[in-house]
Amino acid sequence: xxxxxxxxxxxxxxxxxxxxxxxxxxxxxxxxxxxxxxxxxxxxxxxxxxxxxxxxxxxxxxxxxxxxxxxxxxxxxxxxxxxxxxxxxxxxxx
Amino acid sequence: xxxxxxxxxxxxxxxxxxxxxxxxxxxxxxxxxxxxxxxxxxxxxxxxxxxxxxxxxxxxxxxxxxxxxxxxxxxxxxxxxxxxxxxxxxxxxxxxxxxxxxxxxxxxxxxxxxxxxxxxxxxxxxxxxxxxxxxxxxxxxxxxxxxxxxxxxxxxxxxxxxxxxxxxxxxxxxxxxxxxxxxxxxxxxxxxxxxxxxxxxxxxxxxxxxxxxxxxxxxxxxxxxxxxxxxxxxxxxxxxxxxxxxxxxxxxxxxxxxxxxxxxxxxxxxxxxxxxxxxxxxxxxxxxxxxxxxxxxxxxxxxxxxxxxxxxxxxxxxxxxxxxxxxxxxxxxxxxxxxxxxxxxxxxxxxxxxxxxxxxxxxxxxxxxxxxxxxxxxxxxxxxxxxxxxxxxxxx
Numbered sequence: 211x212x213x214x215x216x217x218x219x220x221x222x223x224x225x226x227x228x229x230x231x232x233x234x235x236x237x238x239x240x241x242x243x244x245x246x247x248x249x250x251x252x253x254x255x256x257x258x259x260x261x262x263x264x265x266x267x268x269x270x271x272x273x274x275x276x277x278x279x280x281x282x283x284x285x286x287x288x289x290x291x292x293x294x295x296x297x298x299x300x301x302x303x304x
Numbered sequence: 305x306x307x308x309x310x311x312x313x314x315x316x317x318x319x320x321x322x323x324x325x326x327x328x329x330x331x332x333x334x335x336x337x338x339x340x341x342x343x344x345x346x347x348x349x350x351x352x353x354x355x356x357x358x359x360x361x362x363x364x365x366x367x368x369x370x371x372x373x374x375x376x377x378x379x380x381x382x383x384x385x386x387x388x389x390x391x392x393x394x395x396x397x398x399x400x401x402x403x404x405x406x407x408x409x410x411x412x413x414x415x416x417x418x419x420x421x422x423x424x425x426x427x428x429x430x431x432x433x434x435x436x437x438x439x440x441x442x443x444x445x446x447x448x449x450x451x452x453x454x455x456x457x458x459x460x461x462x463x464x465x466x467x468x469x470x471x472x473x474x475x476x477x478x479x480x481x482x483x484x485x486x487x488x489x490x491x492x493x494x495x496x497x498x499x500x501x502x503x504x505x506x507x508x509x510x511x512x513x514x515x516x517x518x519x520x521x522x523x524x525x526x527x528x529x530x531x532x533x534x535x536x537x538x539x540x541x542x543x544x545x546x547x548x549x550x551x552x553x554x555x556x557x558x559x560x561x562x563x564x565x566x567x568x569x570x571x572x573x574x575x576x577x578x579x580x581x582x583x584x585x586x587x588x589x590x591x592x593x594x595x596x597x598x599x600x601x602x603x604x605x606x607x608x609x610x611x612x613x614x615x616x617x618x619x620x621x622x623x624x625x626x627x628x629x630x631x632x633x634x635x636x637x638x639x640x641x642x643x644x645x646x647x648x649x650x651x652x653x654x655x656x657x658x659x660x661x662x663x664x665x666x667x668x669x670x671x672x673x674x675x676x677x678x679x680x681x682x683x684x685x686x687x688x689x690x691x692x693x694x695x696x697x698x699x700x
Contacts, residue, residue: 220524
């Protein structure tokens with residue numbers, strides 16, 4: 211549970227005074243559908259990474275390694291764009 | 305010690321334009337609208353003549369004028385605009401953004417009736433509708449006051465305890481186009497008074513990057529509105545401090561309101577802006593006959609100086625509050641209802657009645673204001689108000 215700051219602790223005018231802080235804003239709980247990655251069927255074409263609107267496809271050394279569920283909002287674009295006939299990404303209910 | 309001042313005959317708009325010239329803001333974005341137009345028309349001449357360094361942005365609407373002013377202010381500039389009536393109405397959503405982002409924009413508003421029907425003359429329906437936008441509002445009786453208020457507004461808006469946008473209002477045509485004697489301060493005195501604008505956080509400061517205007521959800525929106533309300537409370541003291549400092553350079557004293565022959569006044573008229581000048585003439589006439597009458601002219605409506613107004617009116621027996629705009633609440637004008645509410649907790653309440661007057665530029669002369677004082681006399685004799693709220697000088 212995060213602690214909310216008081217009116218006197220936050221900057222005035224809704225100013226955000228730290229750059230690059232959107233990663234601190236966890237949006238994963240907005241999700242109603244969740245992408246599941248089936249590693250065995252993945253060819254690491256990274257189309258999911260290209261299309262993900264929220265930088266939630268985790269990539270290391272040019273390979274898909276998983277999904278950032280803290281930020282993934284469950285839009286399903288990755289699963290839709292996965293080019294494999296046997297989808298390596300599958301949307302399931304949360 | 306007041307400075308050497310130049311006395312000049314000029315309109316209210318020219319006086320305000322000179323105040324702006326002396327302030328020399330970084331950016332002015334504006335769109336013409338009667339009767340404000342020649343403030344920025346004079347100003348564009350100053351730009352063309354090289355008298356100011358301002359970046360003048362001519363935009364396609366008042367919505368864009370306020371948007372460009374907000375952008376410039378967020379970027380770190382001292383930014384201003386000016387408008388009237390429909391122009392202010394078109395700025396509507398951006399007015400809340402300027403105050404919500406705590407941008408110290410100063411905007412002269414030349415009061416004009418809102419359409420419809422279309423009308424270009426004075427009433428206060430434009431700025432009275434903007435009382436809830438989070439802007440400070442200061443009203444001027446004369447061209448001199450409009451000039452003085454514009455200069456003071458910069459210091460009020462930019463004070464770190466405040467950081468709220470500020471409207472400086474004067475009456476369309478009556479003040480904006482009437483020629484009066486105006487004492488202008490020397491340019492360097494005004495520049496010294498307003499100082500250099502040094503925002504603590506701004507967009508163009510790449511060594512200290514900030515985000516302006518993020519989405520704020522229910523977890524923080526209340527706290528931000530609370531901050532604005534606190535700033536508005538703090539503005540009252542700042543307005544008085546700035547006025548005191550301004551008196552030192554100009555010799556002209558301002559407060560939250562002006563009291564005219566109020567010391568032993570039993571019957572009092574409360575009215576804003578140019579009509580207060582007419583009311584002063586009526587007070588003088590009645591005082592010459594030995595009648596105990598006075599005038600209270602509010603200067604600052606946001607923040608609303610409720611406690612101070614109640615204290616100032618505590619000796620009065622009958623008060624008439626005159627509003628130059630309808631609210632259609634069926635309960636009277638804005639100033640009337642707010643002042644009446646302010647008296648709710650007062651131990652002693654005078655009889656109080658409201659008038660809506662001067663709509664769409666209808667002349668309000670000594671005759672009409674004389675009638676108001678007569679109505680108050682009737683109320684005093686009766687011990688109750690004959691009518692809580694009426695329209696002055698209406699044919700029915």
